Amino acid sequence: MNPDIVKERQNASFDVQKLTYILDGGPEKTKRRREISLVLNDPDFDEEDPNFLSRSERYEQAVRKSAQMILKLREYGISDPAEINCYKSVVRGNFHESLGLHYVMFLPTLYSQCDQEQSKKWLPLATSFEVLGTYAQTELGHTHLRGLETTATFDPTTQEFVLNSPTVTSIKWWPGAGKTSNHAVVLAQLYTRGKCHGLHAFIVQLRHMDTHEPLPILVGDIGPKFGFSEVDNGFLKLDHVRIPRENMLMKHVEPDGRYVKPASAKLTYGTMVFIRSLLVGLSALVMAKSCTIAIRYSAVRHQSEIRSEPEPQILDYQTQQYKLFPLLATAYAFSFVGQYMTETYYRISGDINQGDLSELPELHAVSAGLKAFTTWTTNTGIEVCRMSCGGHGYSRSSALPDLYAEFTPTCTYEGENTVMMLQTAYLVKSYRQAKAGEQLRGIMSYLNDMEQRHVRAHPASARPALVDINDLSDLVESYKLRAALVESAAKSIQQELQKRRSHEDAWNNSAIDLVKASDAHCHYMVVKLFTDKLSEIGDPDINLVLTTLAQLYALHGIALNSGDFLQAGLLTVPQMQQIPVRIKELLCLIRPNAVALVDAFDFPDKVLSSVLGRYDGNVYENLFEWARRSPLNATEVHESFHKYLK
Numbered sequence: 218m219n220p221d222i223v224k225e226r227q228n229a230s231f232d233v234q235k236l237t238y239i240l241d242g243g244p245e246k247t248k249r250r251r252e253i254s255l256v257l258n259d260p261d262f263d264e265e266d267p268n269f270l271s272r273s274e275r276y277e278q279a280v281r282k283s284a285q286m287i288l289k290l291r292e293y294g295i296s297d298p299a300e301i302n303c304y305k306s307v308v309r310g311n312f313h314e315s316l317g318l319h320y321v322m323f324l325p326t327l328y329s330q331c332d333q334e335q336s337k338k339w340l341p342l343a344t345s346f347e348v349l350g351t352y353a354q355t356e357l358g359h360t361h362l363r364g365l366e367t368t369a370t371f372d373p374t375t376q377e378f379v380l381n382s383p384t385v386t387s388i389k390w391w392p393g394a395g396k397t398s399n400h401a402v403v404l405a406q407l408y409t410r411g412k413c414h415g416l417h418a419f420i421v422q423l424r425h426m427d428t429h430e431p432l433p434i435l436v437g438d439i440g441p442k443f444g445f446s447e448v449d450n451g452f453l454k455l456d457h458v459r460i461p462r463e464n465m466l467m468k469h470v471e472p473d474g475r476y477v478k479p480a481s482a483k484l485t486y487g488t489m490v491f492i493r494s495l496l497v498g499l500s501a502l503v504m505a506k507s508c509t510i511a512i513r514y515s516a517v518r519h520q521s522e523i524r525s526e527p528e529p530q531i532l533d534y535q536t537q538q539y540k541l542f543p544l545l546a547t548a549y550a551f552s553f554v555g556q557y558m559t560e561t562y563y564r565i566s567g568d569i570n571q572g573d574l575s576e577l578p579e580l581h582a583v584s585a586g587l588k589a590f591t592t593w594t595t596n597t598g599i600e601v602c603r604m605s606c607g608g609h610g611y612s613r614s615s616a617l618p619d620l621y622a623e624f625t626p627t628c629t630y631e632g633e634n635t636v637m638m639l640q641t642a643y644l645v646k647s648y649r650q651a652k653a654g655e656q657l658r659g660i661m662s663y664l665n666d667m668e669q670r671h672v673r674a675h676p677a678s679a680r681p682a683l684v685d686i687n688d689l690s691d692l693v694e695s696y697k698l699r700a701a702l703v704e705s706a707a708k709s710i711q712q713e714l715q716k717r718r719s720h721e722d723a724w725n726n727s728a729i730d731l732v733k734a735s736d737a738h739c740h741y742m743v744v745k746l747f748t749d750k751l752s753e754i755g756d757p758d759i760n761l762v763l764t765t766l767a768q769l770y771a772l773h774g775i776a777l778n779s780g781d782f783l784q785a786g787l788l789t790v791p792q793m794q795q796i797p798v799r800i801k802e803l804l805c806l807i808r809p810n811a812v813a814l815v816d817a818f819d820f821p822d823k824v825l826s827s828v829l830g831r832y833d834g835n836v837y838e839n840l841f842e843w844a845r846r847s848p849l850n851a852t853e854v855h856e857s858f859h860k861y862l863k
């Protein structure tokens with residue numbers, strides 16, 4: 218064990234184990250997660266570091282691993298869905314799996330959209346992995362749902378749907394598992410009796426069940442990408458492919474071609490809402506991994522000098538703390554927001570299953586906004602962590618380049634982040650309702666008292682300094698009032714409309730304000746949820762250290778967005794000047810607990826897969842060993858010497 222890291226752990230002011238319990242949701246859950254993590258000791262899961270393999274080898278290794286995972290799942294008797302997720306997350310490590318889409322999109326779509334008869338047929342096939350599925354929605358030319366071109370036309374004479382991608386732009390593009398899957402849920406515009414009824418989901422067989430040869434369908438892999446090398450994102454061109462009427466999910470077409478309207482057309486989009494909700498938790502996980510690597514490494518790395526003494530740990534540099542500790546605070550904040558998002562998703566989707574759709578718009582808006590907010594922040598955070606590790610952060614052995622490459626498409630998939638932020642119609646609608654005197658419930662209820670509070674541009678000096686920057690509840694209140702930026706967005710729309718612009722143009726001309734409003738709303742939610750969580754934590758030592766992190770999160774956010782807070786007159790210039798001073802004090806308070814705070818995330822070394830983030834801190838000897846395994850070192854003299862240099 219590296220002596221620096223031992224010393225760091227001795228300095229901790231709280232019980233790391235107890236904090237792990239809080240993050241997991243209780244000691245029993247921690248115990249079970251640790252038991253599940255032991256599967257990594259199974260030699261059948263041994264594999265080559267993917268960074269030493271070609272794309273094709275990586276895909277093959279990933280398919281082998283996916284198949285092993287299924288076999289072992291049965292062997293280990295893991296069947297509870299939450300435990301399966303934990304098991305898969307542990308085994309997957311920092312990379313994706315080729316069967317990922319089957320689990321995260323194909324199966325959930327079947328579960329939520331099959332009727333009884335369809336469930337009887339498809340669920341046994343899909344859960345036994347005879348049917349391997351993907352989710353084919355996006356097309357080469359469009360992602361916007363109303364713009365999708367693939368059609369499904371009902372033919373009552375044969376009781377079939379005819380699926381067609383009539384143009385190049387209508388070819389399905391991006392669905393994972395182009396080579397792996399034999400079925401797809403295909404989203405297509407439904408036509409019956411000559412009329413279009415919008416997007417619906419259809420189950421389409423793509424490949425022969427025994428030989429895996431494609432049916433008369435063009436299907437394949439779209440080629441190498443920025444990351445996602447394990448995943449065979451695919452293309453799919455359908456040329457008048459016929460499928461039985463029974464393959465339409467939720468069955469909205471009667472045998473005579475009559476269309477039966479669903480309770481809400483938006484239920485077809487349910488799987489996207491589910492994944493967006495999951496991505497909030499995934500952001501927390503990846504932010505936590507990145508911080509673990511960067512902070513442990515910063516504790517064992519010595520460089521330059523502060524005083525004329527031996528080189529200090531780089532974690533002692535104030536600038537290093539300023540890079541990493543706000544991200545550490547973010548990792549904690551997002552962990553609690555992830556828990557909230559999962560609970561909210563299951564609560565509201567439970568109501569939806571019971572026929573109560575009243576909270577569907579809120580679920581859509583909250584999951585879209587938080588997905589965008591948390592993935593954007595994490596995406597830039599990973600890169601800050603990588604840079605903070607200097608040259609060794611650039612080595613793939615650090616895992617940070619992989620974490621970035623695998624995570625960054627979360628800002629794009631399941632709805633491009635700007636587009637998701639623009640799903641603020643709900644915010645503007647809520648604002649208008651509140652302004653008209655309606656009492657809002659839930660997370661939007663803060664708009665109820667906006668009329669009295671009225672946040673407007675004020676000369677800051679004209680306002681009394683009501684906010685105590687050391688008081689978290691005051692900070693939450695400031696974020697809440699800043700979230701009333703939605704008022705500016707609504708006003709911008711109004712002004713555009715007064716210029717006789719169409720509603721659509723008024724909306725587009727206010728889009729920057731709308732995204733800002735959405736961002737401010739999400740930021741408020743995160744600060745509030747983090748602060749609310751503190752009241753549940755009884756252990757005084759843990760409460761203290763998490764309160765320090767929450768204060769840092771809130772103040773750092775204000776410092777980054779100082780213009781909003783000043784312009785709205787929420788804080789004065791002298792208060793703004795106090796914030797950097799307070800932030801520096803908070804960095805000092807967090808410093809002794811930094812390593813313990815990342816230890817509490819409790820990532821086993823095999824899951825972290827990072828030489829820099831090793832628990833024992835023995836970085837240098839392992840970096841050397843890792844480099845020796847590089848394929849270029851397989852021979853002392855590389856064949857290129859004989860071919861070209863000699």
Ligand SMILES: CCCCCCCC/C=C\CCCCCCCC(=O)SCCNC(=O)CCNC(=O)[C@H](O)C(C)(C)COP(=O)(O)OP(=O)(O)OC[C@H]1O[C@@H](n2cnc3c(N)ncnc32)[C@H](O)[C@@H]1OP(=O)(O)O
Pocket residue numbers: 306313317318321352354355360361362363393483486487489490492495496498499502577578581629630631632633636640642
């Ligand atoms: C610890 C964690 C463990 C994690 C485990 C692993 C996690 C996973 C990891 C790794 C595997 C993942 C691998 C990659 C997977 C990627 C898969 C894909 O990417 S699949 C493709 C996604 N495609 C999109 O998302 C398109 C985005 N576009 C849209 O959704 C729509 O076009 C949108 C929302 C932008 C516009 O919707 P409109 O086309 O219907 O048009 P409008 O008129 O604007 O909306 C109509 C009304 O419907 C509401 N609406 C729209 N969507 C809704 C929804 N989903 N629910 C409820 N209402 C909705 C709207 O708010 C609007 O409401 P009003 O009329 O104003 O009241």
Ligand SMILES: Cc1cc2nc3c(=O)[nH]c(=O)nc-3n(C[C@H](O)[C@H](O)[C@H](O)COP(=O)(O)OP(=O)(O)OC[C@H]3O[C@@H](n4cnc5c(N)ncnc54)[C@H](O)[C@@H]3O)c2cc1C
Pocket residue numbers: 318352353354355356358359360361390391392393445450626629630631632633634635636639
């Ligand atoms: C790794 C990966 C895996 C994927 N897996 C799947 C899958 O399994 N199944 C599937 O169906 N799809 C999948 N996708 C596709 C993914 O869902 C889309 O790429 C995503 O929804 C974004 O759409 P787009 O690529 O068309 O971007 P575009 O919408 O073309 O975005 C390009 C730019 O235009 C801007 N823009 C677009 N519309 C608006 C607007 N209304 N207002 C303001 N700005 C706008 C965006 O902000 C962005 O800056 C995957 C994508 C990736 C990268």
